[in-house]
Amino acid sequence: MSNNTNKCDIGFVGLGVMGKNLVLNLADNGYKIAAFDLDSEKVEAAIEQDVLETNKQTPRVIGCSSYTELLSKLKTPHLIVLSVPAGEVVDQVCQNLIGAGIQPDDIVIDTGNSLWTDTVKRESNYQDNFIFFSSAVSGGEVGARFGPALMPSGSAYAWTRVKPIWSAIAAKVDSVTGKPIERTEPGQIVVDGEPCADYIGPAGSGHYVKMVHNGIEYADMQMICEAYHVLREGLQFSCDDIADIFSQWNEGVLDSYLMGISVEVLRHKDPETGSHLVDLILDQAGQKGTGLWTAVSSLEVGCPAPTISQAVYARSISAFKTLRQQTSKTLSAPHVESYSDTQKQELVSQLHDALYCAKICAYAQGFQLMKLASVEQNWQLNFASIAKIWRSGCIIRAAFLQSITDAFERDDKLENLLLDSFFSEQLSKYQQNWRYAVAKATMMGIPIGAISASLSYYDSMRSAVLPANLLQGQRDYFGAHTFKRVDKPATQKFHVQWTSPGRPIEQV
Incomplete structure (x- = not known):
């Protein structure tokens, strides 16, 4: 097992508007971040903003130039957050992490707006390579920076590892009034209050x-x-x-x-x-x-x-x-x-x-x-x-x-x-x-x-009766789709030859 001393707590891939602000939010809450983006200027911009906001010479965000370097800078087991566009890009990043040597006990969290069925498939597809977890994020740029609403789902075991982090960075509400507790300044944290983050359920549900x-x-x-x-x-x-x-x-x-x-x-x-x-x-x-x-x-x-x-x-x-x-x-x-x-x-x-x-x-x-x-x-x-x-x-x-x-x-x-x-x-x-x-x-x-x-x-x-009775008559007229009757058991279906008045109604 590698030495975790002085290593970063969280790896982060994708430093666009949402990603950069989530990184700074994590840093405010005491986490050291190893960050990577294909655009190196975005990495530099995140580090510069971190230094500017904290007035510290030692950054809380460490830049990485490759997936291999990203993994090497993290404590084990690795925890990696993705903030990349939904779709093929998520899978491309996952494949790159596999190539860089990610391990089965490592957790990868997709925070993008992925289609839920894609998330279900990914958890199954990558289960032998790492634990694929997801956490939808809402709140836009400001929410990501000062407290988003988080909807995590997937492995219940992964949630036990992620929960303290998500509870820290999430928006908070007063436990008595239910009103938001605002956080608007860099470096400010909110300890009290209920976090707007809770485990939703199995893969895809979040x-x-x-x-x-x-x-x-x-x-x-x-x-x-x-x-x-x-x-x-x-x-x-x-x-x-x-x-x-x-x-x-x-x-x-x-x-x-x-x-x-x-x-x-x-x-x-x-x-x-x-x-x-x-x-x-x-x-x-x-x-x-x-x-x-x-x-x-x-x-x-x-x-x-x-x-x-x-x-x-x-x-x-x-x-x-x-x-x-x-x-x-x-x-x-x-x-x-x-x-x-x-x-x-x-x-x-x-x-x-x-x-x-x-x-x-x-x-x-x-x-x-x-x-x-x-x-x-x-x-x-x-x-x-x-x-x-x-x-x-x-x-x-x-x-x-x-x-x-x-x-x-x-x-x-x-x-x-x-x-x-x-x-x-x-x-x-x-x-x-x-x-x-x-x-x-x-x-x-x-x-x-x-x-x-x-x-x-x-x-x-609020209508106990809707005109679907006529609609069912129309369907039975042109397509013999049958209908049920209000005066007969619900299990019975009927059909009639509509062009012949008085023709007996057949039970089918």
Whole structure:
């Protein structure tokens, strides 16, 4: 066994924006890092920033020029963190580590946004070479630097080795109030509080949970944008007016990171023109795939997630800028009555309630999707724990998540958030304003697909009877797909020759 004296605690591969900030976060919490990147300038930049922030001549980050050197500088058994793009790059790094002499008891942690099925395959493929572990990371650049939300999964043994490190670097919340404990300065650490990191389950489960997190993120962002669209185009409010409204909303039930940054985006001025920068940003939204993966998974699992799916579609529609410019000249808009100041304030209040109710439904869809996937994959996910992880450090962090935590702590077998007494009461209380907001936006000709998709989801979920009876009749008519009857046992199926009135119904 090699001598571990003066060797580094953790090896790190990939020093892009997320990787560099995770390295500095680890260093703040007392870990010595051996760092490698194919771009040597990124390694040098990380070391320089570390020295600059600490004012120490001895860096906490040691640069490496090869995978072999990286392994040689680490304590054994090795612990190596990857922050590289999802896909083939992860496997390329794993193969390079195998070539450099990694050992079966070494742990490699993938922190990227990998597709969860790829993670399952990797754990199996590399089990004879090393322990492949994963830990999805949420929180962006700032979260990585000062405390992200972490969703680790894989080997339970590996988690025992990783847990102290992840608990140290994760975002923290006050154990009594559930509110985030902010860390904003280099070198600052937070000892007290609950870490936003907990073991999710077997391989792939952590990345699946992060995927759904991102799907909810897509929905939340889109719904905020739809509210902005109504206020900007429908009511002709200025960017500063809307920022003021969002700032006020952010002090109540809609308190969230995404609402907070929306205020800052709306207030930001372009130094070149003096105009609000948001008015100069091209209305074409990008996406990296995790929202799409969530929508696809919802279809595969058979879980309705229309708000998340609509948010993905909204980004797709935005990409057709030229086509939208063409159709805007040929498709007519509705006649819109002018609004008095009192009516405008009334709609602002209705939009607030609509956004809140739609948000509840988006989260209900995400958590039900995770529940069905958990059953299908035998993961046994702890949903109260997942909600706790998301309370701070991640992009969808919000005061709202404490209520979700409470719901699953009241009933750990809760099938859908809409069945929880608190959320059902909230939806009942605010649904009328939700309906008014959707109706008024529709009459204005302003698309609010995600907010209205949530309303349709709510109305579908509260309907004991849906028109699927006619749909089954249609299917049996053209394809003899059979149907069940409300007045017969559920195990029986029937078929009828529809073109012959009075023809007997056959049991099949």
